[in-house]
Amino acid sequence: MxxxxxxxxxxxxxxxxxxxxxxxxxxxxxxxxxxxxxxxxxxxxxxxxxxxxxxxxxxxxxxxxxxxxxxxxADEKIEQPLQGLTSFTEDMKKRGMEASSKLISFEKVAAPLDISRKLAIEEEADVYQIQRIRYADQKPMAIEKNFLPVAMFPGLSEAIVLGSLYHYIEQTKKQPIGKANQMIEATTADENQASLLDIPTDSAVLYIERNSFLTDGTPFEVVKSSYRADRYKFISDIYRA
Incomplete structure (x- = not known):
């Protein structure tokens, strides 16, 4: 009391x-x-x-x-450490949760200028544009839009992207992933995002943009994601210099 x-x-x-x-x-x-x-x-x-x-x-x-x-x-929020580069599938597996995806779109498009610069490819070169809803234990957690160079992954298919892209890149393509630059900001869900994530319009979401690199420094991916802020939180260890 x-x-x-x-x-x-x-x-x-x-x-x-x-x-x-x-x-x-x-x-x-x-x-x-x-x-x-x-x-x-x-x-x-x-x-x-x-x-x-x-x-x-x-x-x-x-x-x-x-x-x-x-x-x-509310359900307990999933904690995502900011240290370490892992895929959504790997994150959920560590927590004993079942990861799954719903493919919204899979197409080849001419790379927009911002994407071509981040992937170090020619402007309007072909890239895969992949949009998925990511689920944890059948609950929608995030919307992801991935961009990958077609020239680097010519055999990429819808079946592959329904699983773990990182597993495919490292295990099938034998291209080890090294690091990523990541930006996070708070925003609100528009009507389409709210519908896909099963949340009210204007609900808080965490917008994340990531540029990922292989161990040799080659950029291979740009990801633009919107995570449900009511189900996800990011944590970090901070040390005094």
């Missing part, structure tokens, strides 16, 4: 209490949280105080709202 004599704000105490109840499995993922009225009566505070606590937890991704239904406990 909450201590009204505490210097900590009451809404903060409510947040911490509900988080503890989630941690103790009193509330499990997808469980509906009691209504604002019920919580205000239980904590003996105003509904405005409860609403602030609930809104903060929704913004954190601890809870989510469904219009006309109520507020529910």
């Amino acid at each position: 909450i201590d009204k004599k505490s210097p900590l704000p009451m809404y903060y105490q409510i947040e911490e209490d509900i988080k503890q109840r989630i941690s103790n499995n009193e509330f499990r993922p997808s469980d509906m949280i009691p209504s604002e009225r019920e919580l205000s009566e239980s904590y003996e505070v105003s509904r405005m105080t409860v609403r602030q606590a609930m809104t903060n937890m929704v913004n954190e991704g601890v809870l989510f709202r469904e219009k006309g239904k109520g507020t529910f406990v």
Whole structure:
């Protein structure tokens, strides 16, 4: 419960209490949280105080709202370390989750200027443009758009990209992957992204753009991804110089 004599704000105490109840499995993922009225009566505070606590937890991704239904406990976010270059399939396997993909498009296109520069190929050279929805345990997690030079991977097919591209590149093509440059920024889902990810329009997403290189320094891939911010978070170890 909450201590009204505490210097900590009451809404903060409510947040911490509900988080503890989630941690103790009193509330499990997808469980509906009691209504604002019920919580205000239980904590003996105003509904405005409860609403602030609930809104903060929704913004954190601890809870989510469904219009006309109520507020529910969100699934635990998947942590993705920023150290180390791994594929989505490898990430999910490490967590004991089943990775799968739905292919939205697979086509050869003339490389746009920004892509050709990052792949160090001639402007308008042929590239594969591959768009997939990535799933973890059958739940949509991200939309990925990959660009790879056709000249480097002439045998690439739809069947291959439904699996792990990195496995194909390293195990089949025998081209070891070395490093990547990656940019991450916060944005919101447009109507099409929201539909593919099964989230409301304007929901928070993490936009990631990555340029990947083989061990010999050859760029082989540009990836533009949009990850659900309510299901994914990135973590990093930071050291003082």
